Amino acid sequence: MSSAALSVAKEAAAETTPPSSAAERGGAPLANVSLEINGRTYPLALDPRTTLLDALREHVGLTGTKKGCDHGQCGACTVLVDGRRVLSCLTLALMADGESVTTIEGLAGPDGALHPMQQAFIDKDAFQCGYCTPGQIMSAVACVEEGHANTDAEIREYMSGNLCRCAAYPNIVAAINQAKHELKRA
Amino acid sequence: MRPFIYHRATSDSAALQTVIGGAAPRDQPPTSARAQFIAGGTTMLDLMKLDVMRPSEVIDINRIAGLDQVEKTPDGLRLGALARMADVARHPLLADYPVIAQSLTLAASPQLRNMATLGGNVLQRTRCTYFRDPSWKACNKRDPGSGCAALDGFNRSHAVLGVSDHCIATYPGDFAQALIALDALVEIRRQGGERVLAFADLHRKPGDRPDIETALAPDELIAAFRVPAAPWTRRSLYLKIRDRQSYEFALASAAVALDLAGDGAVRQARIALGGVATVPWRAREAEAALVGHKVADDVAQRAAEIAFRDAQPRRRNAFKVELGRRALQRALLETASLEI
Numbered sequence: 001m002s003s004a005a006l007s008v009a010k011e012a013a014a015e016t017t018p019p020s021s022a023a024e025r026g027g028a029p030l031a032n033v034s035l036e037i038n039g040r041t042y043p044l045a046l047d048p049r050t051t052l053l054d055a056l057r058e059h060v061g062l063t064g065t066k067k068g069c070d071h072g073q074c075g076a077c078t079v080l081v082d083g084r085r086v087l088s089c090l091t092l093a094l095m096a097d098g099e100s101v102t103t104i105e106g107l108a109g110p111d112g113a114l115h116p117m118q119q120a121f122i123d124k125d126a127f128q129c130g131y132c133t134p135g136q137i138m139s140a141v142a143c144v145e146e147g148h149a150n151t152d153a154e155i156r157e158y159m160s161g162n163l164c165r166c167a168a169y170p171n172i173v174a175a176i177n178q179a180k181h182e183l184k185r186a
Numbered sequence: 187m188r189p190f191i192y193h194r195a196t197s198d199s200a201a202l203q204t205v206i207g208g209a210a211p212r213d214q215p216p217t218s219a220r221a222q223f224i225a226g227g228t229t230m231l232d233l234m235k236l237d238v239m240r241p242s243e244v245i246d247i248n249r250i251a252g253l254d255q256v257e258k259t260p261d262g263l264r265l266g267a268l269a270r271m272a273d274v275a276r277h278p279l280l281a282d283y284p285v286i287a288q289s290l291t292l293a294a295s296p297q298l299r300n301m302a303t304l305g306g307n308v309l310q311r312t313r314c315t316y317f318r319d320p321s322w323k324a325c326n327k328r329d330p331g332s333g334c335a336a337l338d339g340f341n342r343s344h345a346v347l348g349v350s351d352h353c354i355a356t357y358p359g360d361f362a363q364a365l366i367a368l369d370a371l372v373e374i375r376r377q378g379g380e381r382v383l384a385f386a387d388l389h390r391k392p393g394d395r396p397d398i399e400t401a402l403a404p405d406e407l408i409a410a411f412r413v414p415a416a417p418w419t420r421r422s423l424y425l426k427i428r429d430r431q432s433y434e435f436a437l438a439s440a441a442v443a444l445d446l447a448g449d450g451a452v453r454q455a456r457i458a459l460g461g462v463a464t465v466p467w468r469a470r471e472a473e474a475a476l477v478g479h480k481v482a483d484d485v486a487q488r489a490a491e492i493a494f495r496d497a498q499p500r501r502r503n504a505f506k507v508e509l510g511r512r513a514l515q516r517a518l519l520e521t522a523s524l525e526i
Contacts, residue, residue, distance in 0.1 A: 028189040048192035048244070051231070071232050075297060084300045090231045091301070094192050095224070095246055139297065148296070160432035161295025 033097045037062065038106030044093070052096050053077045053088035056103060064104035064134050068163075075162035078135040078142075079103050085142035104134035107141070117141050120179035121172075128166035136162045140176045149180045187234045194246045198253070198407055202377050204245050206405050215397050217311070219404040223247050225268060226302035228294075229310045237320050238311075238328060253409060254303075256280075262415035267305030267373075267408040271361070272296065274304060283413060285422035285441050289364040292426045295433045305408040308362045308388065308466075309400065312355035313343065313435055326352045327396040334396075337500065343437070346497040346506050347463035353396030354500060355464060356435075357389065362466035363441040364424060367458035371412040376405060385411065389465040418445040418454050420526050425517040427461070427509060436461030438510040440517035444481070450522070452476040457518075459493060462510045469493040472514070481522035483515075490514040 030045040035055065042060050053070075056062045056079070065088060068076030072090040079088045080102040107115035117137050120126070127133040139162045143149050148158035155173050164172065195201035205221045216222075222241035224230055225248055233239040247253075253268040256277045263283060265274060274280065275290035294302065302310075316322045316335040324333030336344055336354050344354040362385075370385040388400050402408070413419075422443035428434040439460035445453040455473040458466060472493035479485045490511040497507045 028191050031192055048190055049187045071235065072228055072298060075295065078297055085297050086301050087228075087297045090226075090228050090298075092192070092224070092227065092231065092244075092246075094194070095227065095248060097194075143296070146296075157432055158296050161297045 031094055033094050035060070035093065035096060035101060036099065037101045038103060046093050048092065048094055050093045051089050052079070052081075052091040052093045052101070055093035056088060056101075062103055062105050066131055066134055068132065068135070073163075074132070074135075075139060076132050076135040078138045078162065080138060080142060083142075083145070085139050102138075104138060107137070115141070116182040117144075117175070117179040120175040120182070124171045124175040124178060125168075126171040126175040127164075127168050132162060132164045132166075136164065136172055140172070140179070143176065144180045144183050149176050152177070187231075188237070188240050188242070190241055191243045192246065193243065194249060196249050196251070198247075198250055198375050198409065199377070201245050201247050201250060201407060202375065202405055204243075206377060214404060215395075215399065216402050216404040216406075217399060218397065221245060221404070223407060225306045226270070226298075227306075228298050228302045229306060233311060233318070236318055238318060247407070259412070261412065262419075263413040265304055265411045265413065267410055268303050270300055271302050271304065271307060272299040275299065282415075283364075283368070283419045283422065285367065285419075285424045285443055286361070286364045286413070288424035289360040289441060292424060293360040304361065304411060307359060308365070308385075308408070308411075309402075310359055311399075313358045314355035315340065315343075317355055327355055327392070327399075330395065330397045340502065341500045342502040343435070344500060344503050345462060345464045346499045346503060346510070347459065347467055347494070348391045348465050349498050350392045350394065350396070350464075352394050353392035353464065355392070355396065356461060357463060357465050357467075358435050358461075359466070360424065360426060360436065360439060360460055362389070363439060363458040363460040364422075365411055365413065366466040366468050367422075367441040367443055367456040368413050368416070368419060369456070370414075372408055373410040373412065374402065375407045375409045376403070380409070382412075385466075386468060392464050416443075416445070416454075418443040418456055421446065421521060421524050422456075423517060423521050423524065425513055425520065427513050438462050438506055438513040440510075440514045442514075442517045442521040444476075444518075444521050446481075446522065450480045451478055452481060452522075455489075455518075457489070457493065457514065459510060459514065462494075462497075462506050469514075471495075476518070481518050483519070486515040486518040487511075489518060 035042045066076040068074035070089045077089040143158045221243040253266045255266040257264045271290045280287040322335045324335040345356045365385045372383045426436045426439040441458040443456040455476040457469040472489040475489045
């Protein structure tokens with residue numbers, strides 16, 4: 001059965017079956033959700049189980065946001081929702097309905113000019129393998145915005161939710177120190 | 187993750203109606219009810235991915251208006267259950283309650299604190315690895331009557347206070363220690379009404395039913411916490427000892443609040459312990475032992491010994507008794523010397 005036919009079948013089932021039997025049926029009806037991502041609106045029909053992370057990567061095609069642990073422990077999936085940094089792996093896409101999501105793809109200017117934090121990560125060599133980097137950068141942007149980048153110790157504390165297995169931490173702190181001055185000037 | 191139906195509630199009465207419509211049986215603990223409320227989701231989605239929680243209906247309560255307020259009341263402070271940890275921690279009203287702000291700031295990561303709500307935080311589930319991994323058959327909390335793999339297993343992080351032969355899982359939170367120390371109350375909404383409970387009566391020790399963790403019924407919703415104003419709230423702190431400097435659960439923690447007379451003698455003390463007990467743990471006898479004394483080394487040490495007098499360590503967590511004592515001792519000395 002095609003996925004479209006499957007979703008129609010599931011919706012039909014939802015109309016005739018009491019919702020209490022969703023688990024026994026092996027599926028729940030798709031739910032409509034409208035996600036505003038990097039200024040663009042995406043209407044989606046999703047299995048309610050879909051996390052915001054999977055919606056971004058698998059349904060919208062924005063694969064910049066990374067899946068590390070998928071359990072809220074590593075920070076690789078950090079995005080901004082209504083300007084606040086959150087973990088997209090522990091957010092249901094349906095919970096973000098109508099809210100404004102910013103991912104790593106939304107940081108650069110319309111002309112492709114890098115965000116000062118992206119440039120700082122390059123300038124300070126703040127990554128090795130790069131897998132945690134989108135999450136680090138999103139978290140770092142919020143860290144400065146929140147006013148939690150005043151000292152090295154404060155940066156370390158407020159970046160503690162983003163793990164880097166290559167241990168680029170000293171350079172990440174240096175990058176945030178560089179970018180915070182440019183962001184203040186901006 | 188197992189399939190579920192998603193509902194979004196925009197009022198507490200709608201949320202309660204939906205959860206009752208999901209026919210949550212009254213004789214089941216809320217943690218195993220078929221219908222579950224979701225707020226921040228930071229515990230629940232994690233446990234749903236691990237197949238530890240298996241709701242078939244999930245009711246999103248994030249859009250219920252008016253439950254996220256932090257307000258000053260004639261009696262003290264009222265903290266809405268849907269307020270986010272990060273927002274409460276930096277709220278100006280918390281300046282008079284440093285132990286609360288510190289317990290929130292020292293928990294989790296900035297991202298998690300932006301997501302997690304106060305109501306969900308106090309209900310967060312244990313980090314016991316046997317509970318979190320269903321490939322272990324024996325877990326009385328997950329599967330009543332199946333046994334406890336932690337008793338003779340890898341129990342370094344487990345509790346030494348409030349334990350039973352059926353469960354030694356540690357209560358993992360920090361904020362709850364501040365609430366129980368400050369004699370907080372819980373406002374609970376239910377269909378057509380409300381009840382108010384002492385925070386100290388919210389959590390249940392495991393006893394022979396570790397699966398029943400709280401006094402809440404499946405069709406009840408925490409609406410707010412009330413923290414009474416008192417002479418000891420300003421002179422208070424939360425000390426957290428952990429394996430890492432940041433972003434880690436407590437091995438031992440202490441919430442302390444003191445009211446001192448002009449000569450430094452303790453008029454009233456409030457003490458709660460975290461990371462060492464199965465529930466948020468108030469150390470009342472240790473509090474009583476401080477009254478009338480200046481907080482010196484020997485006085486703090488005696489209070490700490492009393493607090494852990496009934497500790498029941500297992501093979502790998504015996505270190506927590508000494509660690510817990512020293513954490514409390516240090517917290518008492520630091521609290522007494524605060525400039526306020």
